[in-house]
Amino acid sequence: MAAIEIDSVDKSFGKIRALQDVSVTIEDGELFGFIGPDGAGKTTLFRIITTLIKPDSGRVSVLGRNAIDHYYELRALLGYMPGKFSLYSDLSVRENIDFFAGVFKTTLQENYELVEPIYSQLEKFENRLAGALSGGMKQKLALSCALIHKPKLLVLDEPTTGVDAVSRQEFWNMLQDLNKKGLTIIISTPYMDEAEKCERVALIDEGKIMQIDTPQNIVRSFGKVLYAVKAKNAYNLINALRDFEHAESVQPFGEYLHYIDKRDEIDTNEIVRYLESAGIKDVEMHKIEPVIEDSFIRLMSK
């Protein structure tokens, strides 16, 4: 059984078309990522999946139930961590978890085993107000609260935004452990490199899904040869390379630029010579494998 089936969903807010003809199926037990920038439609889609808003048209089935007709029943089966910190800042850590457990008619003791790996890290701060926790701790508490009623599906909206690299890594390790135990997880993120931690991802931009596949297949279907180019002055290099008659795409990528040529076969020496004649010093150029972010940029530019 598919955990989520979304078929031709549209949703507008006034003139803004937040989702346009979105279709995606997520299998039971998957760790599935929606990758896209702010404003792509990720939150709207998650609010539809969690029964908080209705689509204008299209069908949505979650855990085998129609999300509009069976919203009440579904809410008890979903764990949802919204993008904005939405715990009670003036309740303590323990009060927050007891509150969320109470809403779902359970207790911390009853489901302790499930949240233990995460909640145990918070226990020494049980009496601290949630508002006084650090960013990474807030995130762990929010995840504990979303898990406390033993949901069948975990929905996480940008849980790692604004969180530092160490906390992000820890958070993904926790998710992968939960997923191994059989929990279906959907997660959204603006960090392209997090795509690689998911089994499958959907690349989403301006309300449309551009591609759905495994991270490996997305990169494999890039379809163009990619080059990394570096020189002494990055800014002059960008401008010179953009002026090159055969240039299709020039994008800064850390210390290198990523370059795509309009032609299928090229001689890198020719380009190096062109750059040197344009006054660019210390040019270095070599072929590289694309990453998800290259694919995303290419799809967006189409």
Added chain:
Amino acid sequence: MRDSVIVTKNLTRKFGDFAAVDKISFDVKKGEIFGFLGANGAGKTTAIRMLIGVLKPTSGEATVAGHDVYKESEAIKREIGYMSQKFSLYQDLTVQENIRLYGGIYGLSMKSIREKSDELVEILGLQDVRHKRISSLPLGWKQKLAFSVAIMHEPAIVFLDEPTGGVDPIIRRQFWELIYKTSNEGTTVFVTTHYMDEAEYCDRVTIMVDGRIEAIGRPNELKEKFSASDIEDVFVELARGAKRAD
């Protein structure tokens, strides 16, 4: 050697017994793109607040654009630009009104505000939305405008605090091109980010852990020194040992 525009020596800020910033020493050269990295709570924001003249250090020395942070904080404020992710533009004012407001705050004449406005609107392609409120613009446009406004008075140094959070990968790159351009024109860029891949756009980076600078150098040097394939690995290696971390 190029001139240094920021010099700190044992710069420290304590809150009670807690040393938020603990004896940091570094210098930043004119026109350099300087990446300032650290885990949440490492002390980055406290350090920046001292450098922009809004927080007095407890001890140590620092000069910014040649001015002493203890005695000449007002002079510092005139020589720098500042942009934060959370707050930079007034949402209820239009593009034009924001440019005029900031131009006025930075003490530009009406004539140069007019010229700068036309120039900014043209470069950023904002002709159609010039008289629209900021709140109606996409995040990426706002961030590019906020940056341009922060450098309209041609400061010696611009401080950018997580300027690219949440924006799409194309806009992020356009943003970094603006940074390259600014640096090329001689303005020093001091930038913090949570995207570790962005550290590699910088000329040099520092990594702060528990109030101290644990690493400083060119991205390549740091990768070599820590035998890491990217800056993220260097960062995680250093920040894992943090006591203050989450």
